[in-house]
Amino acid sequence: MNDFYLAPGSPTDDSDYMVTATALEGKVRALAIRSTKLVSEALRIHKTSPVATAALGRFLTGTLFLADTLKSDGDSLTVNLRSDGPIQGITAVADSHGHVRGYCLEPVVETTYHRPGKLNVGAAVGNGKLTVVKDFGLKEPYIGQVELVSGEIAEDFTYYLASSEQTPSIVSLGVGLDSKGVTCAGGFMVQLLPGADEETISYLEERVSGGFPEVTFLLQEGMNPEKILDMFLGDKDICFLEGREVSYQCNCSRERMEKNLMAIGRKDLEELSLDPNGIDLECHFCDQKYHFSQEAVKALISDSSK
Ligand SMILES: [Zn+2]
Structure with a gap:
């Protein structure tokens, strides 16, 4: 077992951060985030109802994954969802420093469940489109757009990455809530790198379909982002590259x-x-x-x- 990369703070603390790794002989790139505090901050600011908190929290976390490719000061990535469900839309903006901000067009919507305890985010979001705008300070920003697949956010980001960026990915996002607020939030993303073979692909497919626990369960069990990637990939040679703090920050003035x-x-x-x-x-x-x-x-x- 590798030593875990020591991200900002100590591994026992509960700070929000993102860690990046490569694994499976360099054939995949993997990222994981704990975003509990920043999603709590979004809830504090926007006073979102539970299903909207889950949608916005997943969305903010997914936006941070997409923004990981930003490199320079002033680069920004905006993700816009517009839909026909009660939420109507979600917007999030991230920069190259792990800062993210966002809002739901309609923050208070009726909460429905897939099953007891499992919020039905897809029903609150409905059908619509997801648009990603990457601004690298060039004349024209990069713009990619896809139809929503399910409105459950993680599947929609996965579909965007596969169809618009041609990067086959696994994206898992989760927000845990109780009557007091956000108990945990985070996610992980695994992407195939050029050179990934059939063997790697079927290994990952097995991991996904093999009943891997939901990310909220793992976070509630006290697992940090490194541990979640370790568990998902099952690769003793996983190589952790960098850790950075992530937070909710607005740059208005x-x-x-x-x-x-x-x-x-x-x-x-x-x-x-x-x-x-x-x-x-x-x-x-x-x-x-x-x-x-x-x-x-x-x-x-x-x-x-x-
Ligand atoms: Zn502001």
Whole structure:
């Protein structure tokens, strides 16, 4: 058994982090995340009902997996889900530093179950589309879009990776909840690297279909991300590459809100400037409120005409 990679903090603590590994003779790349704290933070901010917390928590965790390929400062990855179910949509944005933020269009929806204790996320999400936008600071961002498969999020991310990025992957995501809030959240992702053979593929298929426990069960049993990958891959030569902290963070600011206001165009801004009370804006991602007085709005108009 390999020594576990020591991610930020000690392996016994309960911090949120993501670990990356290669295994099965370099034929697969594997990632695992514990995201309990960041999903709790999302619940605190958005006051989501249980099924929406599960959907958003899975979504935030999956977005961090996709964003693992971002390398530079300023790179960002946005995942947009738009659907016909009660949630209507989910948006998440991650950067290259393990920061993620997101929200559900409708945070409070009725909670239904597949079976006792198993939230029916797919029913809350419904049918729709998943769009991934990767912005590397180039002229054109990379955009990929797929239809939702089940609305259960992990299957939808798996389908996106296979069809849009041509990367066959296994994605497992989970959020555990009790009456007080989020008890655990996390997931793992295993991807075939070029050179993966039939033997590797059928080995992984067996692991998936062989009744591997749900990720929430493993987290609740106290397993950290390294241990989950160890168990899933069953490879004593697994090589852990890096660990990084992940967290819920919003990068909004008054300057950004000013830019957003100016982007609505002079005509609309002039209309808004008629209100003597000014404008109140609220960040979708963190609920931070920004007040612009009537004078401030007028100043923006004169700035925009410069
Ligand atoms: Zn914000």
